[in-house]
Amino acid sequence: MALSEIVKMLRxxxxxQHKHDIADVLGYMNKVMPVSVDDNVLIxxxxxxxxxxxxxxxxxxxxxxxxxxxxMPWFAGYCGVMVNISDIYAMGGRxxxxxxxxxxxxxxxAEKIVEGMAKASKVYGVPIVGGHSNVRSNxxxxxxxxxxxxxxxxxxxNARPGDKLLMAIDMRGKFEGDYPYWNASSKASSERLRGDLxxxxxxxxxxxxxxxxxxxxxxxxxxxxxxxxxxxxGANINLDQVPIPPVVPMLRWLSAFPSFGFILSVKPEQADxxxxxxxxxxxxxxxxxxxxxxxxxTLEYQGKTETVWDLNTSNFILPSAQEN
Numbered sequence: 001m002a003l004s005e006i007v008k009m010l011r012x013x014x015x016x017q018h019k020h021d022i023a024d025v026l027g028y029m030n031k032v033m034p035v036s037v038d039d040n041v042l043i044x045x046x047x048x049x050x051x052x053x054x055x056x057x058x059x060x061x062x063x064x065x066x067x068x069x070x071x072m073p074w075f076a077g078y079c080g081v082m083v084n085i086s087d088i089y090a091m092g093g094r095x096x097x098x099x100x101x102x103x104x105x106x107x108x109x110a111e112k113i114v115e116g117m118a119k120a121s122k123v124y125g126v127p128i129v130g131g132h133s134n135v136r137s138n139x140x141x142x143x144x145x146x147x148x149x150x151x152x153x154x155x156x157x158n159a160r161p162g163d164k165l166l167m168a169i170d171m172r173g174k175f176e177g178d179y180p181y182w183n184a185s186s187k188a189s190s191e192r193l194r195g196d197l198x199x200x201x202x203x204x205x206x207x208x209x210x211x212x213x214x215x216x217x218x219x220x221x222x223x224x225x226x227x228x229x230x231x232x233x234g235a236n237i238n239l240d241q242v243p244i245p246p247v248v249p250m251l252r253w254l255s256a257f258p259s260f261g262f263i264l265s266v267k268p269e270q271a272d273x274x275x276x277x278x279x280x281x282x283x284x285x286x287x288x289x290x291x292x293x294x295x296x297x298t299l300e301y302q303g304k305t306e307t308v309w310d311l312n313t314s315n316f317i318l319p320s321a322q323e324n
Contacts, residue, residue, distance in 0.1 A: 077116025092204030093150030234294035
C-alpha cells in the first residue's frame with residue numbers, strides 16, 4: 001500500500017476519530033470546571049497523576065466498546081483489566097487494585113466477562129477489590145478503573161526535540177479474529193507478563209526515560225500524535241523501521257492495539273540502554289523516529305514522506321486554544 005493511502009486510511013479510521021472526540025469532551029469540561037485539580041496535575045496522560053508524598057498516585061479508567069463486549073465477552077473482560085494495568089506501567093508506576101462497572105442482559109451473560117477479568121487479575125497479580133453490577137440492562141457494557149503508585153513518572157508531557165522515538169512491542173502473539181487486538185498476553189505465563197511490565201518503572205527510576213505512552217486503540221501513529229500534542233513537539237516516523245511480524249500488512253499493524261506495546265521518547269545517549277533492556281526479555285524494541293519542534297507528525301515509507309497530522313492547525317485529543 002502506498003504511503004498516501006496509508007495516511008488517508010489512518011486519518012479516516014474510527015480509532016482516530018474516537019480519540020479525536022476526546023477534544024470535544026475536554027472542551028466541554030473546560031467550560032464548566034477546571035480539567036486539573038491543581039497546576040501539577042495534567043490531563044492527557046495515560047493516567048491522572050496526583051503528587052503524593054515521595055511519588056504519585058495514579059488513577060485510570062477504560063470503557064470497552066459495546067460490540068467487543070457482546071461478541072468477545074471473555075476477552076473483553078480480560079482486556080478491561082489488562083489495558084488498565086498497561087496504563088499504570090506506561091507512566092512508570094505499579095498497579096495496586098482495580099474496580100469495575102458491569103452491565104449485562106441477565107446474570108448468565110455476565111459470567112464470561114467476569115471470568116475474563118478474574119483471569120487477568122490472577123496472572124498480572126492485581127486484585128479486583130470492588131465495583132458495580134447491573135444484570136437487568138438491555139445491553140452488555142464494561143468499564144474498569146485502576147489505582148497505582150509511581151516513584152518517578154513517564155509522562156506524555158516530557159518528550160523533547162532531539163529525543164529518539166522508540167517502539168517496544170511483544171510480537172509473540174496473534175490478532176484476535178478480525179479485530180485489531182494483538183494478543184500476546186492471555187497464553188503467556190504470569191512470570192513473563194509481570195517481568196516484562198516491570199521494565200517500565202525500572203527505566204523511569206533509573207532515569208533512562210521521562211516520556212512514554214502505551215499504544216492504545218489509536219494504534220502506533222495515533223498514540224504518537226497524542227504524545228507529540230501533549231509535549232508540544234513533532235516527530236518524523238520511519239515506517240520502514242517499525243518492528244512488524246512477518247506477513248502482517250503495514251496498515252493493519254499500524255492500527256493494532258497490542259497487549260504489550262509502548263512508545264518511548266528517549267535521549268540519544270540513553271537509547272541503547274533502553275533498547276537492550278527490552279531485547280533482554282525478547283521484546284522487539286528499536287528506534288522508529290526522531291522528535292522535533294515542528295508540531296507535525298510526518299511518516300516516511302519506501303522513499304516517500306507525508307504529514308499525517310499537523311498539530312499547528314488541528315488539535316487531536318486536547319481542546320483547541322480558544323477552549324482553554
